[in-house]
Amino acid sequence: MINLRNVSKTYINRVKVLKGVDLSVKPGEFVSIVGQSGAGKTTLVRLLIGEERADEGQVMVGDWDITRISRREVPYLRRQIGVIFQDFKLLPKKTLEENVSFALQVSGGSPQKIKKVVPSVLKIVGLDDKKKRYPNEVSGGEQQRAAIARALVHQPKILLADEPTGNLDAINANEIIDLLLRINKFGTTVILVTHNKEIVNRLGKRVVTMEQGRIISDQEHGKYLL
Amino acid sequence: MLSLYRIIKFSFQDIARNAWLSIVTVTILLLALFSINTLVTVRLISDSAIGAVKEKINISLFLKPETPESEIMALKAKLASSDKVRDVVYISRQNALEDFRKKYENNQEVLAALKELGRNPLSPSLTIIPKNFDESSLLINELRVLDNPIIESRDFSDNTVILNKINSITKRVNEVGLFIIAIFILTSLLVVYNSIRVAIYTHRQEIEIMRLVGASNAFIYMPYLVSALVYSLVSILIVIAVFYPLLSLLQPYLEVFFTGYSVNILSYFVDNFFAVFGVQFLIILLVNCLASLFAVRRYAKV
Numbered sequence: 001m002i003n004l005r006n007v008s009k010t011y012i013n014r015v016k017v018l019k020g021v022d023l024s025v026k027p028g029e030f031v032s033i034v035g036q037s038g039a040g041k042t043t044l045v046r047l048l049i050g051e052e053r054a055d056e057g058q059v060m061v062g063d064w065d066i067t068r069i070s071r072r073e074v075p076y077l078r079r080q081i082g083v084i085f086q087d088f089k090l091l092p093k094k095t096l097e098e099n100v101s102f103a104l105q106v107s108g109g110s111p112q113k114i115k116k117v118v119p120s121v122l123k124i125v126g127l128d129d130k131k132k133r134y135p136n137e138v139s140g141g142e143q144q145r146a147a148i149a150r151a152l153v154h155q156p157k158i159l160l161a162d163e164p165t166g167n168l169d170a171i172n173a174n175e176i177i178d179l180l181l182r183i184n185k186f187g188t189t190v191i192l193v194t195h196n197k198e199i200v201n202r203l204g205k206r207v208v209t210m211e212q213g214r215i216i217s218d219q220e221h222g223k224y225l226l
Numbered sequence: 227m228l229s230l231y232r233i234i235k236f237s238f239q240d241i242a243r244n245a246w247l248s249i250v251t252v253t254i255l256l257l258a259l260f261s262i263n264t265l266v267t268v269r270l271i272s273d274s275a276i277g278a279v280k281e282k283i284n285i286s287l288f289l290k291p292e293t294p295e296s297e298i299m300a301l302k303a304k305l306a307s308s309d310k311v312r313d314v315v316y317i318s319r320q321n322a323l324e325d326f327r328k329k330y331e332n333n334q335e336v337l338a339a340l341k342e343l344g345r346n347p348l349s350p351s352l353t354i355i356p357k358n359f360d361e362s363s364l365l366i367n368e369l370r371v372l373d374n375p376i377i378e379s380r381d382f383s384d385n386t387v388i389l390n391k392i393n394s395i396t397k398r399v400n401e402v403g404l405f406i407i408a409i410f411i412l413t414s415l416l417v418v419y420n421s422i423r424v425a426i427y428t429h430r431q432e433i434e435i436m437r438l439v440g441a442s443n444a445f446i447y448m449p450y451l452v453s454a455l456v457y458s459l460v461s462i463l464i465v466i467a468v469f470y471p472l473l474s475l476l477q478p479y480l481e482v483f484f485t486g487y488s489v490n491i492l493s494y495f496v497d498n499f500f501a502v503f504g505v506q507f508l509i510i511l512l513v514n515c516l517a518s519l520f521a522v523r524r525y526a527k528v
Contacts, residue, residue: 049438071443079440089435106441108229154440 001027001158001189002048007057009043009213017043019213020057025191027157030184032192032200034224035210041193044210045162048191049081050074062157079107082151082159082188086166088143090135096146097122097131103150121149125179141172148179158189165196173199197224229445237452240425247421248457254417255461255510258410262506263469265403267491271480272396274489285354285366286381291319293350293376301374302352310365312357322348349378414510415517418457422450422521447522454514462507470495 002025009018017040025031033041046052047059059066064077090099101118122128125145135143165173177199184190207222217225241248306314323346330336356362366382436446473492480489
């Protein structure tokens with residue numbers, strides 16, 4: 001599903017954030033990428049969604065060679081990959097339902113499709129009774145669930161979660177992780193970028209540990225090493 | 227079709243959310259368009275003035291009444307062979323009399339006086355039309371020294387000085403006008419660029435999410451191009467709505483000023499509506515779209 005071969009990335013200020021990274025993720029896997037701040041985790045996510053280009057090596061997502069992807073192809077790639085972030089990235093002047101349908105509207109989804117898909121993803125994340133509320137009227141956990149619902153509207157094969165529990169308390173964080181596990185059970189590959197030790201240890205899934213732009217450990221049923 | 231509807235909807239949301247900025251943009255475009263149309267009007271008036279003055283250039287040689295036709299024709303041929311002359315028109319005594327009667331057909335006193343004379347008092351004449359009006363003074367100098375016994379008198383009403391004055395004023399107005407237009411177009415470009423930049427800044431979160439969820443680049447930048455189209459359309463419509471009443475107000479004054487000449491700038495703008503306002507709309511649209519594209523490429527990163 002995802003293959004990175006000898007990937008390196010240096011920013012303009014000559015900071016080398018990724019150094020010869022090799023990583024392979026199979027379809028349906030749940031992989032946690034852990035590491036301290038500056039380890040290169042977020043850069044890895046940005047490479048996978050075509051936001052950044054690798055300087056060296058090859059990044060493959062499904063059949064897409066991201067290292068050679070054209071600007072015109074990027075939107076199509078992003079419809080294959082759902083992404084959620086620590087800060088939720090919801091539009092404050094739109095209701096949760098409107099935030100979710102916005103993703104389909106801007107990518108050319110028909111009104112029929114919007115009418116069908118939006119309620120079903122809101123139901124999956126357990127927000128069907130709060131769909132008319134605005135982001136500031138719900139909890140952080142519910143905002144993140146709305147962001148997950150939005151990421152699911154294109155029925156992506158991969159879900160990238162970049163520090164999704166960073167702004168949440170322990171209860172809400174666990175709820176989000178449970179939701180990600182449920183989505184993974186449906187067959188979606190989940191990549192969880194986090195530095196939350198408790199969550200990673202509770203999952204008992206594959207753990208890739210990064211340090212200073214390198215993968216220093218890759219365990220099938222791993223623990224948080226750092 | 228659906229995407230187009232959404233693009234237009236997003237564009238109108240942009241315009242409404244940044245209402246003040248939209249008003250400033252349209253105002254600057256209006257100033258640019260107004261200066262262009264003022265220049266066109268000034269040009270039309272000066273062209274009419276030049277035409278009127280040129281019509282008054284009269285270079286005529288009056289000949290002795292008893293001159294045989296053959297001698298007149300010989301002189302006509304000699305004059306016509308000059309490289310400064312476009313045409314020579316022979317007006318016989320009879321034709322001159324007919325023209326005179328026609329000219330004074332409403333003046334019974336003049337006609338009665340003519341009748342009382344009992345004979346044709348007018349002389350045959352040769353009217354010389356110069357090839358180039360700017361060189362008419364040279365032609366007049368040649369005709370002044372032309373020695374021919376059949377010439378009775380000469381009439382040179384030389385208007386080249388006035389023509390040169392009008393030409394130089396028109397040239398100056400054009401230069402200043404073009405400079406003003408250039409400034410306004412440049413200002414429009416910068417204002418539209420900044421309007422779109424602010425609109426993008428206002429929508430940066432929305433644009434970020436659009437990109438994140440896989441909106442096509444066209445979907446992200448098209449609303450701004452639609453906004454540019456709306457700004458251009460609104461500006462040109464306002465200019466049309468303001469300019470026509472102004473021309474209607476100006477027209478009676480011009481008619482009085484150019485009495486006896488056909489000067490109608492209102493009908494010029496009506497007859498050339500699409501050529502004048504269509505071209506202006508296309509130019510202003512092109513300027514707006516270019517500014518929008520530069521701003522979107524730079525700030526929305528699409």
